[in-house]
Amino acid sequence: MNEISSQSKPFTIGVFDSGFGGLTVLRALLPLIPNAHYIYLGDTARLPYGSKSRETIARYAVSSSRFLLDQGADILVIACNTATALALPEIESAAAPIPVFGVIQPGANAALQQGAVILNETKPRISLVAPQTPKKPHVLVLATTATVQSHAYLHALTDLGLPATEKACPLLVPLVEEGWIDHPVTAEILRIYLTEALVEAPTANTLLLGCTHYPLLNPMIQRTLTSLNHPMHIIDSAQATAQAVASHLPQPISTQPTTCDFYATDSIEKFQHLGTSFLGQPLSEVKLLDLGG
């Protein structure tokens, strides 16, 4: 991939989500892959994808991906768990031969690596003692209802030999979008969701955040697990995805400065306002895009 740096047009990474949640993936990409041009598209006119059917989600995701390809994207990052879970093959067909990264496989791979760490941690250090049974890694996935119903994480983790339990947490996205990321009500709802999940999966030792909104709740999730006396390794699929993309590209990718363009299909003011907390920095101008529908 050395020819990338000799291209006259800047190396362009298209990042797509149904809304602004995918900005947590962009936030993770920026320090790992500097010197690229990013185009972020939030399909805010048609969100949330989480409550829609596979056919509808595929249609929306493919039309959004086509826009990014038309803008010259050299790779696509589908920074949306629902679109990845329900429409990745359709997006890959539409984008071929441009490579497409979803958020689910990287999250599952990170859980596998974490599992190896857990196994190493539980290896007996003194050989004279009878060896303990190593803790089997067990992944608890928190996600939206649509992502859970697709069982995309369950399949990806099971394929890697990891036992997994999925827990739908439909109230977390509205709570994050309401800005209640440090609110006692959110803490109580997290306590309810995690308690219910741990009844079903008492041996879970790895928590996978399977929604791009959830990284904003990471500190509260950690506190809740501590209060439940059940600390876990937390895997952020946004961070895992950025690392997977970075490991696929030569470094440095170019000598140009990092640039970002933002597009939303509706409500650009809300996008700009809420997006800042997801991206961790103010967004430059957000352009309104009409994809029809």
Place this chain on the structure above:
Amino acid sequence: MNEISSQSKPFTIGVFDSGFGGLTVLRALLPLIPNAHYIYLGDTARLPYGSKSRETIARYAVSSSRFLLDQGADILVIACNTATALALPEIESAAAPIPVFGVIQPGANAALQQGAVILNETKPRISLVAPQTPKKPHVLVLATTATVQSHAYLHALTDLGLPATEKACPLLVPLVEEGWIDHPVTAEILRIYLTEALVEAPTANTLLLGCTHYPLLNPMIQRTLTSLNHPMHIIDSAQATAQAVASHLPQPISTQPTTCDFYATDSIEKFQHLGTSFLGQPLSEVKLLDLGG
């Protein structure tokens, strides 16, 4: 309107909402206007309207209304606060000369009637006592963010001479859709919303439920107001709308049995499942409709 009953085709009432919330309006219509044919359309592929722009909402609402007109609707009921608040003139233009009923004006009119009741209640009964200043009716409107931002209720109530305060309650719809209508977390969130609203409007004595999801929370809202030592008259805009439609039509409208057809643009299983609690009875078959987009 006596000719209605002599029509060969059944008198048809088209009821439209972005989702299944409008089923609370249909639920109120059925006993008030029996012997009609109802066609309910939930534009579930494109919900929620509440986070979208005026232009997008108008486009969606007009295309949905056209479907109901094509199916032979004799009147249209826009059982959606957001579509009424942001797109009623566009829908009326598209439907003319078919009459169109929104949910906002009937809710405001019901508050005015309630205001008259309050004034009567506070009239001094014994003429020897110095007359007390009658309580001025003050309406607190609970609604989604989009409905509040449109100020449609504020304008409608102010035009009727009623002081009003609007309060956005963005978490209530997801809580109702999660089925947490009798959950302590919902009670706590209602307590927070109502406490905030009463700080701003301490003289409020009439509560207007400005979202078709909220009637399901009516018992909990009443309990919360009691616990806050601030009981209020509660006006359900779904009920008020049904009464406004009924008062416009001759009774009985025909001798045919009441019939209902249900259409949704996506997720018909969820529609059927959740819709039952909104309608208060099981739904007959829900048909999938593609409006494009």
